[in-house]
Amino acid sequence: MINITIDGRPLRVDPGSTILDAARAAGITIPTLCHLPQHAPTSCLVCVVRVNNSPRLVPSCATKVTDGMSIESDSPDVHLARRTALELLLSDHAGDCLAPCQLVCPAHMHIDRMLHLIATENFAEAIAVVKQHIPLPAVLGRICPDLCEKNCRRSHHGGAVSICRLKRFVADHDLASPSPYQPAKAPATGKRIAIIGAGPAGLSAAYYLLIAGHDVTIFDQHDQPGGALRYAIDADHLPRAVLDQEISQITKLGLHFVGNARLGDSLSITKLHQDFDATILALGPVDPAFAQSLGLALAHKGLKINPATGETSAPRVFATGAAVTPYRLAVRAVADGHTLAQQVHAFLTHTAAADKRAGRFSVRLNVLDPQEMAAVLALASDAPRSQPATSFTRDEAVAEAQRCVSCGCASANDCDLRRYAATYHADPHHFRGQRRQLAPAAHAGNVIFEPGKCIACGRCVALTANHGPAQTYLHRGFDMRIAPTFDATFADAVATRAAEVVAACPTAAIRWS
Ligand code: SF4
Ligand code: SF4
Ligand code: SF4
Ligand code: FES
Incomplete structure (x- = not known):
């Protein structure tokens, strides 16, 4: 055995091993893309490390350890070299990790997956995919401004796929079924959460926290939940029966609703602190004087929060939605409520919140040339866009979903290149070329x-x-x-x-x- 150090850690290793073998045996992670045990190395160079302060980095998979070797595997310059190696690989790579429509959806819904499931008449799975990101799809299917459709690759080829109407179809189909979709709930955590404000951000946070096993009570100044969805949108656009049905799906998960409860009157942050493990403010736009009366710090547009945790200047008090950033889109409120639910869950369970940036990393094909587009279109229906004034029939929905050319990568969650590119902050377009x-x-x-x-x-x-x-x-x-x-x-x-x-x-x- 010989002595080496990796990142200052003394190790005794077999003299015949490579630096990569030694690191792995010690539980130190070094990325690899081309290495295969028992095969000659090639040259991706994402496994580089620095040895004995040498100015030149070496591939750890192809470099044998020697006695007294001092190895750096985690320094800024090693990271930079790995990033460059990844950017070079990505400069000669053709794919979209995430579909163009998904990239612009504020809720980041897996649109191409939903469309594939509708196209193959698997509506039960389609609603489950939708609800991973949008707990109110029948509502949003009626009021969303279709941001995703503006980025659809078929926009100039028969018209964008009618994504929003298809989401509405699959949600309505589910609500009309004898037993609408209910997600599985994690075992009870014993943690109690108060949410102030039963609008789209508060309801969305409630949905994902209930699924995570928490006990959630939502307070609202009105006697019914819905917030701006009920009190600011006219019933012609959003029938109240649809809103009620969709909220009742959240209530069935165990949500407690307390109406006619206004923060500052019957509710105080001190009392909420005593009764709950965490409090979420999803109040909509906040008046600065009111925020100050609650002892909460303000940023220039709303309540000041730590963006990594969602926590306000008061411990265990979190904020989301228009209370933080004033906006008018319900889909953004739903997305923010979801993000905050993940942050509060991480806070209460002492775990790390999901890395949103890594999940959203995507290489992009951008514009396809005519030959590429023709090949892609040959795999989908050539019918023009269909957009009924109200709802799709089942057959119309299936036919419209079959127009999608499935732009996203089927293995986006199982791709080492993408995972490392996100980890090392690689810019897929750093080395521009043909x-x-x-x-x-x-x-x-x-x-x-x-x-x-x-x-x-x-x-x-x-x-x-x-x-x-x-x-x-x-x-x-x-x-x-x-x-x-x-x-x-x-x-x-x-x-x-x-x-x-x-x-x-x-x-x-x-x-x-
Ligand atoms: S990336 Fe996949 S297809 Fe390409 S050489 Fe490696 S194993 Fe083969
Ligand atoms: S997931 Fe991987 S293979 Fe697919 S497009 Fe992204 S980087 Fe390429
Ligand atoms: S063709 Fe399908 S996957 Fe591609 S952008 Fe349009 S809806 Fe999204
Ligand atoms: S893993 Fe590719 S060079 Fe080492």
């Missing part, structure tokens, strides 16, 4: 190969070598591509090792269909 062309996908049974998403890591080449037809490197320099060997198809190349190749591919280039 983008790689979208090439048609190849299929081998239930395995798909999308060449545009391949970063030439070489893992599939190594795994299929010596097994007859194989994946190989074609061309040289900038034109180098991974493809099946001459005269073989992708199906031939991965025939005997499909599961291993899918598991090894660090992007969505080779994946299950």
Whole structure:
């Protein structure tokens, strides 16, 4: 055994091991994209580290340890080098992690997933997907300004997909069913939360906190919940029966509602502090004098909060929605309520809140050239946009959803390239140049190969070598591509090792269909 240090930690390691092996054995994480045990390394260079203060960084997967070696794996310059390596890989990569419509939806709904489920008549799963981000879809399906549709890739190809009406269809279909969708609830946490304000932000926060197992009471100055949805939007746009039905789905999760309760009158922050573990202010726009009377600090537009936690200047008092940032869109209030629910849950359970930025990281194809667009459109319905004045019928909804060309990446949550790019703050457009062309996908049974998403890591080449037809490197320099060997198809190349190749591919280039 020999002695080394990694990030100042003394370690005794096998002299034959690489720096990467030694780090992994010690539980130190170093990212890798091309390394495969028992195979020759290639050159993604995301695994670089600094050794003995040398000005040159080395790939940890290909560098053997030596006695007395001092290794830095987590310093700012190592991070910068990894970021550059990732940006170079992304500069020759064609894909959208997230669909253009999802990127502009304030609630960040998985629109392409919802549309695929409607297109395949799986309405029960479609409503579950919608409610992961929007607890009031029948309401928003009637009043949302369709921001997502303005960014739809089909906008100039028969018209944007009618996303908002389809969301409304799937929500109405669910509410009309004998047992509308109810999400599974986590076991009770024993934590009590007060929410002041039963408008869209407060109701949204309540929904996600109830699912997380908390006991939630919502107070409102009016005698019924709904806030601006009930008292500021006319009933022609938003029938009260729809609002009531959708709120009752939240109430069924165990929500307690207390009407005619106004902060400052019957309710005081001191009393709420005694009775609840956390208090959420979802009051709508706040008058500065009122905020000061409650002892809360103000920012220039609303209540001052710590953006990382949602907490106001008062401990255990949180704020969301128009109380923090005045705006008029209900979908933004719903999105903010959801974010705050995650932050309050993290606060009460002493866990880390989900990293919103990482979840929203996306490389983007932006504009497709005519040839690429024609290939994409060939996979979807060529019917023009249909937008009924009120509701879709079932058949109309299915037909309209089939117009979606499914822009997002099917493996966005299981892609090492995306995960590392988000972790190291890589800018996918840092190295601008001519983008790689979208090439048609190849299929081998239930395995798909999308060449545009391949970063030439070489893992599939190594795994299929010596097994007859194989994946190989074609061309040289900038034109180098991974493809099946001459005269073989992708199906031939991965025939005997499909599961291993899918598991090894660090992007969505080779994946299950
Ligand atoms: S392969 Fe990864 S990085 Fe590329 S589009 Fe898909 S999720 Fe994004
Ligand atoms: S085609 Fe589908 S996935 Fe693409 S932007 Fe439009 S709705 Fe979204
Ligand atoms: S297709 Fe092969 S070479 Fe390309 S990223 Fe996947 S495993 Fe690596
Ligand atoms: S060079 Fe080490 S993992 Fe790619």
